[in-house]
Amino acid sequence: MAFKDMREFLASLDKAGQLKNVDVPLDCGEGTNELQALMRYLAEINGPGLMLKNLKGYNTPDVPVIFNPFGTRERTGMTIGTADPVEAKIKHARILNDRSTWHKPTMVERSKAPCKDVVIGKDDISVDKQLPHLWIGKEGASYITGGVVVTKDPETGVRNVGWYRLTQLWNCKHPQGGSYTEKEQKKQLSIFAFWNPPMNHIGLHLAKAQRMGKPLEIAVACQCDPAVHMAAATGVPYGLDEYEYAGGLRGSPVELVKCETVDLEVPATAEYVIEGVFQPDVPQQIIGWHSNSVGYYDKHQVFPLFDVSCITHRKNPLWYATIEMMPPFDHNYLALIPIEGEMLSDLQRKIPEVKDCVVTPNMTYIVQLNVDGAHKPHPEFGKYVLHALWGAAGRWPRTAKIAVVVGPDVNPYDLSAVEWAIQTRVQPYSDIIINRSGQAFVLDPSAPKGPQGFPMVGEQMGIDATIKIPERFSEYADVSQADPADVAKIAAKLKGVL
Ligand SMILES: Cc1cc2nc3c(=O)[nH]c(=O)nc-3n(C[C@H](O)[C@H](O)[C@H](O)COP(=O)(O)O)c2cc1C
Incomplete structure (x- = not known):
């Protein structure tokens, strides 16, 4: 409508x-x-x-x-x-x-x-x-x-x-x-x-x-x-x-x-x-x-x-x-959903394994894949996706200072889940790309200013938080977490009690 x-x-x-x-x-x-x-x-x-x-x-x-x-x-x-x-x-x-x-x-x-x-x-x-x-x-x-x-x-x-x-x-x-x-x-x-x-x-x-x-x-x-x-x-x-x-x-x-x-x-x-x-x-x-x-x-x-x-x-x-200030603020999502939509439309055209893209109010970019571990098309696939993210269409993804790639079992909207994936699937030296010549986000006060008085070049960090099969392992520990359907059942059973 x-x-x-x-x-x-x-x-x-x-x-x-x-x-x-x-x-x-x-x-x-x-x-x-x-x-x-x-x-x-x-x-x-x-x-x-x-x-x-x-x-x-x-x-x-x-x-x-x-x-x-x-x-x-x-x-x-x-x-x-x-x-x-x-x-x-x-x-x-x-x-x-x-x-x-x-x-x-x-x-x-x-x-x-x-x-x-x-x-x-x-x-x-x-x-x-x-x-x-x-x-x-x-x-x-x-x-x-x-x-x-x-x-x-x-x-x-x-x-x-x-x-x-x-x-x-x-x-x-x-x-x-x-x-x-x-x-x-x-x-x-x-x-x-x-x-x-x-x-x-x-x-x-x-x-x-x-x-x-x-x-x-x-x-x-x-x-x-x-x-x-x-x-x-x-x-x-x-x-x-x-x-x-x-x-x-x-x-x-x-x-x-x-x-x-x-x-x-x-x-x-x-x-x-x-x-x-x-x-x-x-x-x-x-x-x-x-x-x-x-x-x-x-x-x-x-x-x-x-x-x-x-x-x-x-x-x-x-x-x-409205005002722009320390996020979140009113029109944050009106600015972010378009960036997510632009990235998703561009990345999915090229990489069918991209399931979702989320940009947080502080502009951390998260790409969720629909495959992980042995089902990734090739070793170091997460890094390939990170480079594609920095190369995605439009004004914004090229300035992604922190980007994370996760598998399908990690909810990209849940920063605690993303942090969990980083803690349990990443070895910093092997799985993080530091790009020292990325495009700075023009407003980032931590990036060095160029001759025009604002930052042009800045450093970027891409974190491949996928499961490292086949890169380092042939199998990985099973996740200990309740099935959402079981959580819903328990919630229904205890309705009115808790
Ligand atoms: C409330 C709001 C205010 C915005 N203000 C600006 C702005 O002042 N300058 C700017 O370049 N982009 C601003 N943006 C982001 C642009 O609207 C967005 O990047 C858009 O793609 C610009 O259109 P263009 O690609 O045709 O230039 C704002 C977005 C929102 C939701």
């Missing part, structure tokens, strides 16, 4: 008892920390999605804020129609691999697009009043975190839709004691448009436009049908359209509408749409502090700025806020 918009998804969370309204006053002004504390608390209690309705220090009190809607693997799976996270990942990978299941988007009339309920033209833009601003942790800027971002390759016109964070400069604290101009604060926004090579796709578009001396148009569609968000968070190969993949995930085409001031298309049921243009000289600004997904503050980041040319929104719009 497909959600029409974010509202329908929230209604399904509500029905499942996974959404709560919060009228308790919470402070989200610059320099306060209540929302970061709330994010942490929700992670500790495996808490529900929230609708924050009484924020203090907030410039748009009539716009409720969705918080922690994706905070569990189950709720993240629900974005594409299943609360079973394994099923969600398999569906994600299967559809990514099979383009015959994708659906081309359809266009709807402007009058049928709720995102056009209110239209604010270029001359009236003042983002300080028209876009919600809230601060989390010690971040200097207020972020836009619910936007799927649309741009077109300036040469080929091929569209990209990616989920990237943007920052607003109104009332933003400058990390080096400087200040932001009135224009920057009220008429411009900036965006996280760079990453490790091979870069995010908006970064490729922007770099190309700059080389060609051309402006680059941008549209940011905030709070859409969550399947569109899942597709936008997926590394769909460059040149293919995430809207078509989203159509595959939702089982029917995404309905798009033309933008007002740029030649781009956005989901008709988005809550907000922000349109704009990067000028050919692409002005940049320093932002900071910036809280990152590995759980540290970057003292500053340099982001490109674009001019906002139009804002449209629905009647009674909703906003979404």
Whole structure:
């Protein structure tokens, strides 16, 4: 079943008892920390999605804020129609691999697009009043975190839709004691448009436009049908359209509408749409502090700025806020299930013995095989899989700092089981590969910084935790563990007693 918009998804969370309204006053002004504390608390209690309705220090009190809607693997799976996270990942990978299941988007009339309920033209833009601003942790800027971002390759016109964070400069604290101009604060926004090579796709578009001396148009569609968000968070190969993949995930085409001031298309049921243009000289600004997904503050980041040319929104719009901080945090799984799906679809195409791929919130990569011991196709097969993992498609697996390969009897979601496999099936010198010239994860503070000021090359560790038949043994001790079916029987027998 497909959600029409974010509202329908929230209604399904509500029905499942996974959404709560919060009228308790919470402070989200610059320099306060209540929302970061709330994010942490929700992670500790495996808490529900929230609708924050009484924020203090907030410039748009009539716009409720969705918080922690994706905070569990189950709720993240629900974005594409299943609360079973394994099923969600398999569906994600299967559809990514099979383009015959994708659906081309359809266009709807402007009058049928709720995102056009209110239209604010270029001359009236003042983002300080028209876009919600809230601060989390010690971040200097207020972020836009619910936007799927649309741009077109300036040469080929091929569209990209990616989920990237943007920052607003109104009332933003400058990390080096400087200040932001009135224009920057009220008429411009900036965006996280760079990453490790091979870069995010908006970064490729922007770099190309700059080389060609051309402006680059941008549209940011905030709070859409969550399947569109899942597709936008997926590394769909460059040149293919995430809207078509989203159509595959939702089982029917995404309905798009033309933008007002740029030649781009956005989901008709988005809550907000922000349109704009990067000028050919692409002005940049320093932002900071910036809280990152590995759980540290970057003292500053340099982001490109674009001019906002139009804002449209629905009647009674909703906003979404999240933060990256020490994992886990709300959108962790929305970032991770796509990486797992990308890896699974790529590895299974090449290696049929790959059963599952799991990436933990701290980004340890685990590959589960459907064979082990004597059934492995050849000696040192686990190491072959580790090299394939580092060579898998997309931006992320090449940066896997810790990777583990396990057999079919080890649940890759259970870190205690993975640790058990490492303890009982690994001899460190023989079964661990240390790669001293891997690609560093750009945010890893332990990797040496390159000339650009961030790490490019880092060390990696691949652990082959398969059973070492035939490498060292011809037989292996039997595992002493209860059969899950017997555990279920005992649980049934003792129901109401324990
Ligand atoms: C909430 C959220 C925020 C994200 N923010 C960024 C970001 O600021 N920059 C970035 O490069 N990737 C970010 N990602 C990951 C990208 O969405 C993901 O890598 C996606 O594949 C990018 O699309 P692209 O491959 O078309 O560039 C974010 C993911 C989520 C779920």
